[in-house]
Amino acid sequence: MRRNIIFAIIFLALFAYGCTPPDTRPTTDFRRGSEGIVMNFVQTMPPPTIYDDSNFDLIVEVRNRGAYPQDSHRSIGALYISGFDTNIINMYNSKNLPALEGKSAHNPEGGFDIVTFHGGVVDFKRQNIERYEANFKLDACYQYETIASETICIDPDPHTLQRVDKVCTPPSAYTFSGGQGGPVAVTRIEQTVLSESIQYKITIRNIGNGRVIDKNALARCPYDLDHTVLNKVRFSGRVSQEQLSCAQRIDPLTLINNEATIVCTIEKPSQRSAYTTPINIKLEYGYTSSATRRITILGTP
Amino acid sequence: MKMGNNNLTFILILLFLSLILSGCALPSLPFLPGGGRAPEASFRTGTQGLVLTFLQNAPPREVIEGQDAQLKARIENRGATDVTNAKILFTAEDELFSTGESKSATFSLQGKSPDFPLGDQTIEGVTLKARENVLGQRERISTTVRAIACYQYETVLVAPVCIDTDIYSTRQIERVCSQRDHGFTSQGAPVAITRVETEMLYSSADDTVKPQFKIHIKNVGNGYVLKSENEEYKKACSADPITFDDLNYVRVSANLPDKELTCFPEEIKLRGQEDIVRCTFSANERGISKNTPSYTSPLHVKLEYGYTTAISREVTIKSSS
Incomplete structure (x- = not known):
């Protein structure tokens, strides 16, 4: 009797293992990783x-x-x-x-x-x-290039007193780990709704184990590099179809201690309700x- | 119950065997996996050149008046340089001993090498005859017999140095090596290179860099350094007097691959047994381009000198009556 119970347990375990439903999730996003x-x-x-x-x-x-x-x-x-x-x-x-x-x-x-x-x-x-x-x-x-693409939530009227069911609620910041398929990555995006615009504070970082150089100075790599060509990244981005307008010089940006933060804005949309939309950031750089x-x-x- | 005991015994046997097997070490292979020779220990170590030792009872501690005694020395080449046409001289007080026709001998000995890790050795000697009737009223008298070897020797050092052309560290690149001073103890010879300091000298005229090496030299053996030119060192194995001008001269030469260096001075007199020589590219030799990435290179340094070493033993002559 006892032996029969043991066999039954083993059989059920094998059965349960074999009956796992197929994984229908999409294959791994290839824009991951910190290496080039x-x-x-x-x-x-x-x-x-x-x-x-x-x-x-x-x-x-x-x-x-x-x-x-x-x-x-x-x-x-x-x-x-x-x-x-x-x-x-x-x-x-x-x-x-x-x-x-x-x-x-x-x-x-x-x-x-x-x-x-x-x-x-x-x-x-x-x-x-x-x-x-x-x-x-x-x-x-x-x-090299890194393309960071993420769906974000824009709430043009975050402090409304009206009781409205919102489609989404923007977090205080979007953080990204693990990279976007390149040694330079976007690590953080903070969104702030202003009166006339929406502001994005974007942090980029060299997360690889090499050095970033200006992509237009590759001819000087690796023996003639100096501070004028090191840590230079060319930045561009858009939210939906609108190009990000950035306060400081972004062509190129300079990383300090392997990191840079850029403040960019888009015009505040006319609609009042929250919605999701893609943000795409492209980083162009040389690497060694x-x-x-x-x-x-x-x-x- | 019986089956349980059998299982327990089986498990215990397995555990015991595992312990036994884990304690067994496989014999180390003489060759590396995939072929090739195992790395060899360098033969260029040690502070000795020729080493002399008297054979036991040659000379004996006591000799009777009028009797013969053998004076034999084993000569070993414990350094890394071959010795050719070296001289050994045996001395004893002329009043007490006669040494026959020849008191000296010439010999050659191979030094240490990968094929000859211990170096070569030979035995040379003379026959002494204690003179008769030299003691007078004394029953015994003590005297010293000596063996002196004089030879030409070399010290060779191949030191890896870093040729770093980015002397002001302006280039933002990881270097394959960093410029640093090297200390050494011995190179299989009685005169050693104890330190090599590297300095890069920049020439703005042609944007090149010339390395300069400061080489520290020291007599680390227990003999004396002599001039090697014209076999001057053989004076120590003859009746000719040795002057201050004969002592402590070492000739220095150095090169990098395909680049002969000029040393200042070329022949140095060691002061207090140690001194410094500077070697660099010659004036008409173009330097290394400043844009060349850093690399390691073998610096070859050779010292040439004469050397003398001596041993002695006390012998007592006893009266024959």
Whole structure:
């Protein structure tokens, strides 16, 4: 009897597990994440120790983990390699980034490719050395975009005394975490209804692990960057069909301590009742990030 | 109940086996996974060059008047430089001993290397004869016999230095290395490079940077540094007197890959056993462009010098009567 009860419980558990209704929710929004172009050295190509007077291939996996661009027909930047003595290692020091599609509805992982840097090591006997620790530093410099899109509630008359059932109630602020498919993200939007306009205080932040640069200064990346081109983001946005009108200079904005806050307005709509509408913000910028790898080169005994 | 006891026993056996297996360590592999040699320890360590030791009973502690005694020294090359045409001289008081035709010998010894981690060694010696009737009324007399080795040696250091052309840190980029001073203890030789300081000198004329290296040198062995030019060091193994001008001279040379550096001075006299040499690009050598990203480079420094080291042992001559 007891055994029958145990079997019955097991059977019911399996039945319940198998009968979960299918998940009809839409697939993951691809405009999520705080990464753009991600690079990883392949650790076995070359191996950690190689010998002099030989050729080798330095292989890098490059992935686009952000949501830009939505087409894969063009390269958005370049890779630069440095950190080693060119009298010891001969290597071409830059390559275009392969054309990598950003994440999309039909490609939720984003584009992926492999970049190979061919190198040659000189004969160490000629240089009187027995060992060299080669530090390879790979810098990626590329242009990127973040599109933040959110449905917001506009209540043109928030303090009305009339008893009205509202379609929505605006929160004190809209906060966003996890990014919008790029290393620079909109993190907060505060909405304030004024007498003639609606004001938006928008906070943007570099949430990636690289550096933001002016997208028009990519030619100076990575070796000629200074404060005049760093932390520059070009901002534009609209609420429904109306362009945001911003008080300060937004072309470009300057991030301070990786963050900037912009105050923009739209005209107050004529309707008095609350309604929902989309806000779209586009951030255009350049970005640079790096990866390093160390290889030991020994003289052939 | 019986089945329960069997299950418990089975579980206990499994636990016991698990404990045993977790204590077993797999033997370490001599080769890295996927092939390749395991990294080797550097042979360029230690503060010794040639090391002399008398063999046991050669010389003996006591010698009878008129008797022969062997004076033999083991010579080991414990440094990282090969020694060629070195000289060893054996000395004893002429009044008490005669040493036959030759008191010295010439030898060569391989130094430490990856294929020869301990260095080479040899034994050289002479036959001593205690002179007769030198004690007079005395029953015994003590004297010192010595062995002196004179040789040319080198110290080689390959130090990774950071060539950082952004000397004012204006470029907003993560560097692959940072400029810093390096300290060293030894390089498998009795004269060592103890410190290398790096400084970048900017030339506005051609917007280039020339690294300058301040190299600290010190005699860390227990012998004396001598001039190496024209085998001057062999004076210490001869009857010729050694003057102050013969002592503590070291010749310095340095280079980066494909760039010979000029050192000031090229031949330095160590003051108080330690001194500093500055090496940089020569005047007509173009510097490194200021726009070159920072990189690591091996700085090769070579010191050339003569060296002498000596050992002694007390021997008692006993009367034969």
